[in-house]
Amino acid sequence: MANSIVAIRAYRDGLHLIIRPHLSIAEVEEAIQQEMSRMNQPLVGASVQIDLKCPLLKAEEMAYLKSKLQETYNLTVRSIEAFDEQAPPPIAAAPTTHALPQRTEMPNNSRDSEPSRIIPYTIRSGQTEDFPQGSLIIYGDVNSGAEVRAGGDIVVLGALRGNAHAGINGRLSAVVIAMDLVPVQLQIGNFISRRPINQKPRGYPEIARIGVEDVIIVEKFVKF
Amino acid sequence: MGKVIVVTSGKGGVGKTTSTANLGTALALLGKTVVVVDADVGLRNLDIVMGLESRIVYTSMDVIEKQCELGKALVKDRRVDGLTLLAASQKNNKDDIQPEQMKAICDKLKASHDFVLIDSPAGIERGFINASAGADEAIIVTTPDVSAIRDADRIIGLLQHAGIEPINLVLNRFSPQLVGNGSMMDQEDVLDILNIDLIGIVPEDTGVITSTNRGIPLVYEDASPGSQAYMRIARRLTGQRIPIPDLEQKGFLSNIVNWFTRNR
Ligand SMILES: Nc1ncnc2c1ncn2[C@@H]1O[C@H](COP(=O)(O)OP(=O)(O)OP(=O)(O)O)[C@@H](O)[C@H]1O
Ligand SMILES: [Mg+2]
Numbered sequence A: 001m002a003n004s005i006v007a008i009r010a011y012r013d014g015l016h017l018i019i020r021p022h023l024s025i026a027e028v029e030e031a032i033q034q035e036m037s038r039m040n041q042p043l044v045g046a047s048v049q050i051d052l053k054c055p056l057l058k059a060e061e062m063a064y065l066k067s068k069l070q071e072t073y074n075l076t077v078r079s080i081e082a083f084d085e086q087a088p089p090p091i092a093a094a095p096t097t098h099a100l101p102q103r104t105e106m107p108n109n110s111r112d113s114e115p116s117r118i119i120p121y122t123i124r125s126g127q128t129e130d131f132p133q134g135s136l137i138i139y140g141d142v143n144s145g146a147e148v149r150a151g152g153d154i155v156v157l158g159a160l161r162g163n164a165h166a167g168i169n170g171r172l173s174a175v176v177i178a179m180d181l182v183p184v185q186l187q188i189g190n191f192i193s194r195r196p197i198n199q200k201p202r203g204y205p206e207i208a209r210i211g212v213e214d215v216i217i218v219e220k221f222v223k224f
Numbered sequence B: 001m002g003k004v005i006v007v008t009s010g011k012g013g014v015g016k017t018t019s020t021a022n023l024g025t026a027l028a029l030l031g032k033t034v035v036v037v038d039a040d041v042g043l044r045n046l047d048i049v050m051g052l053e054s055r056i057v058y059t060s061m062d063v064i065e066k067q068c069e070l071g072k073a074l075v076k077d078r079r080v081d082g083l084t085l086l087a088a089s090q091k092n093n094k095d096d097i098q099p100e101q102m103k104a105i106c107d108k109l110k111a112s113h114d115f116v117l118i119d120s121p122a123g124i125e126r127g128f129i130n131a132s133a134g135a136d137e138a139i140i141v142t143t144p145d146v147s148a149i150r151d152a153d154r155i156i157g158l159l160q161h162a163g164i165e166p167i168n169l170v171l172n173r174f175s176p177q178l179v180g181n182g183s184m185m186d187q188e189d190v191l192d193i194l195n196i197d198l199i200g201i202v203p204e205d206t207g208v209i210t211s212t213n214r215g216i217p218l219v220y221e222d223a224s225p226g227s228q229a230y231m232r233i234a235r236r237l238t239g240q241r242i243p244i245p246d247l248e249q250k251g252f253l254s255n256i257v258n259w260f261t262r263n264r
Helices: A025-037 A059-073 A100-109 B016-029 B046-050 B060-064 B099-112 B126-133 B146-161 B176-180 B187-194 B207-214 B225-237 B246-250 B252-262
Strands: A006-011 A014-019 A047-052 A076-082 A116-119 A128-131 A135-138 A147-150 A154-160 A163-166 A176-181 A185-188 A191-194 A206-210 A216-220 B003-008 B034-038 B074-076 B083-086 B115-119 B137-142 B167-174 B197-203
Touching: A006 A025, A025 A059, A059 A076, A116 A128, A128 A135, A135 A147, A147 A154, A154 A163, A185 A206, A191 A216, B003 B016, B003 B099, B003 B126, B016 B034, B016 B046, B016 B083, B016 B115, B016 B137, B016 B167, B016 B225, B034 B046, B034 B099, B046 B083, B060 B099, B099 B115, B099 B126, B115 B126, B126 B146, B137 B146, B137 B187, B146 B167, B146 B187, B167 B187, B187 B197, B197 B225, B207 B225
Parallel strands: A014 A047, A047 A076, A116 A135, A128 A147, A135 A154, A147 A163, A154 A176, A163 A185, B003 B115, B003 B137, B034 B083, B034 B115, B137 B167, B167 B197
Antiparallel strands: A006 A014, A176 A206, A185 A191, A206 A216, B074 B083
């Protein structure tokens, strides 16, 4: 599972390491380690820009981080940019889960404590499954014309070809995972993404979640 | 005791009536007693495709209204033994018949026939509900295009909900050439989505149109590829195990290509 503190993104100008609010530099270090282990190929010898989407780091913290990146991952920091977190986010109506106060609220609203529903069959056109209390796990397909909605995550152990809406109560950390992720329409919280025309199954499982830039991103699913 | 099979699709114009006429005739040619029932009240055309239009005196509506006995309403096909048609009323509409009335007719018919094939109208409304009310099994007809497949999927869901089992798939108007050049879904794609058993693939065959216009089901012509496909499906319906030939499976052209490359 992608972590909420650190993200690595490839942009046109090269790699960015995004750091969001955290409790300690040790937490950032751990998050970087997690993020790096999720990569399919190691980023040996690359240079990164650090985007601080959190309160500024202290000088010694920054120095420590730079040397860690260099030593452990052979990553050179080419620049550091601070983003003003005091300004309201661009989509004010869509609070992100990345901010600290929300993270502390999470325990009574997380995967561990909520129920999930298992659907042991394929959901066909015209059929719907609604489970606002928690996550949905489907042992089958969700076909075009069908709709699944869950308060938590949606996991489809088959092809997702219809509509899926995870986090219907506004949980932005909800994810959608499918063996073939080719939905007509996908929603997480109040974010929506539509299928590009003629999208073909890729032949490997994928996960959709809300990324740093507040858009739904889809990537190869490796592990939670 | 025979069985009642509803031939249905969701989407219109995919070949339900063509399939009902040809499978009914094919089953009779195999020696079975068959009645084909037109459930498309108000828009009937099974009689035309069967070439029995001019011989209809009574319809299922007359039977329901007790204007005539069920046996008297069955139009005998003189070209083959054991085949009759129960026509739909053209003056009425679908709401004039109740599902229980359809079921009662089906129950009576299957007591005295090996196969009762119901030609369902398109859609998921009353006409479809009536057509499937007395069905034990279903044949879904679809063409290999996304909208027909989505509708078929919807229908399969409804049939499963009603406990109708098995549900078999006829893939109609299949064109190996179009699949070969990538412009048509192949059967794997279709089965992957619908996830029911394939009972046969009927190729696109211009013979279907001429046979429809002449009122002589294609299966009377041995040579046509469509005819052969329907004959094979009929055999499978009688329980014979006949593999789906390679021609249907991968496309004729690709087999030739494979053969050449394999023998080089
Ligand atoms: N295999 C085939 N090859 C070529 N033409 C076909 C084939 N199958 C059906 N057709 C043509 O498609 C048209 C529609 O067929 P048909 O009337 O059997 O469909 P239907 O599903 O019963 O339609 P409706 O929903 O209106 O009842 C007809 O003109 C028929 O000749
Ligand atoms: Mg028809």
